[in-house]
Amino acid sequence: MxxxxxxxxxxxxxxxxxxxxxxxxxxxxxxxxxxxxxxxxxxxxxxxxxxxxxxxxxxxxxxxxxxxxxxxxxxxxxxxxxxxxVLSQARQRLTIGISDHVAGPELPMLIARMNAQDPRLLIDIRIGSSDDLLRSFDRRECDTVIVRQHHGRDDGEVIAEEKFGWFAAPEWQHRAGEPLPLATMPEPCGVRLMAGQLLDEADVPWVEAFTGGGVMAVSAAVMAGLGVSALARRMLPFGAVDVGPRLGLPKLPRLPVVLHSRGGNHRSREALVALSAAFRNAVLD
Known part of the structure; x- marks a missing residue:
């Protein structure tokens, strides 16, 4: 007792x-x-x-x-x-930018977790490229951003590392003698730049077969059979298969996901801790 x-x-x-x-x-x-x-x-x-x-x-x-x-x-x-x-009537706004390559299917769960932490917190979520979101963070337009690790920056906290693969539709076949068709997001997408660099270093000819303004559009192109895309396993469309080993494509590294934040007051810090914990669990699952 x-x-x-x-x-x-x-x-x-x-x-x-x-x-x-x-x-x-x-x-x-x-x-x-x-x-x-x-x-x-x-x-x-x-x-x-x-x-x-x-x-x-x-x-x-x-x-x-x-x-x-x-x-x-x-x-x-x-x-x-x-x-x-309940004693505070003013709602505090927390503006969070999340990279399109990071905001996966568990985004509703992440938002719900933050809301459960503080129901009176006004959560403003913005989705975009890592490059654009980092610029918004530097201009103080976002309180926090969660992005892929950006070349040339060593600030922020690594909250997860994700495994990538070369994915295509189950029935897709590479035509012998033709460049590898890639479905990508347009520059300056860091994943696109990494994929192209690795293919060049491995002397694998490739060509852009599709460029889309978001991972959802790229995933749709993959499942439509337009080509191959470098995607995190967490972001896969249902039924996509990893064709990297079969085609002898270069192994893709684990890419860090980085949280950039100014800290803020106690309420925003608590919500961000809940967000980070939920995101780590989603990636590990």
Whole structure:
């Protein structure tokens, strides 16, 4: 029987560890130190008289008790935040730019996760190319952008790395002696530039067979049999197949997804932590 109320900061630290899978990231998200996060977790575990997190030098995982407690912890924090937010009538706007090559089918789930974190936050989502969104971020037109890693920039936080492949429709066949037809987004798309460079280095002749203003358009062209496209597995149209090994195409690297943010106030930071955690889980799944 627990006869004292739980410390909300300790509960929040536990949820951040569970969502981010890392004490260091949890400390950054709560703007404190790793030792402070560890101490809060220890106090919470002592209060509940059970171990919530199983820790090894390289791995952090929820214990059985941690799994059982996690949703209750989120509900507790959500109720607390709603009680605080009800006193504030002004809605804060958070403008987030997401690269077209990053905004996949789980986008509704990501938005729902942020809304659950703070229902009174006005979320403004903008979809575009990584290059355009980074310029908007630098002009302070976006508070946060999630983009493919941009050549020449070393700022931002890598939140995931995605595996790419050369995908085509199941019935598509490459005509012998002809250049490889590519379905791509137009320049300055970084994925297009990477794909073309790798094919050139491997001495694989290629030609643009289709250019579309978004991944959805490119995916449609692929499934229409117009050619091959370099796509993240998460973004695949149903039925697309990886033809890279069969055609001997160069292996595509994992591409980092980077979060650029100015931080903002507590409410926007909490929503962005929820967004980052949900995105990591979507990519890992």
């Amino acid at each position: 627990i006869d004292r109320p739980l410390d909300l900061d300790s509960v929040r630290a536990f949820v951040r560890i569970a969502e981010l899978g890392n004490f260091t990231r949890a400390a950054e998200a709560t703007q404190t130190t790793q030792s402070a996060v560890s101490l809060k977790l220890k106090r919470l575990e002592e209060r509940l008289n059970c171990r919530l997190i199983d820790r090894t030098p390289r791995h952090v995982a929820l214990s059985a008790q941690g799994v059982a407690f996690l949703e209750h912890a989120r509900t507790l924090l959500s109720a607390h935040d709603r009680a605080i937010n």
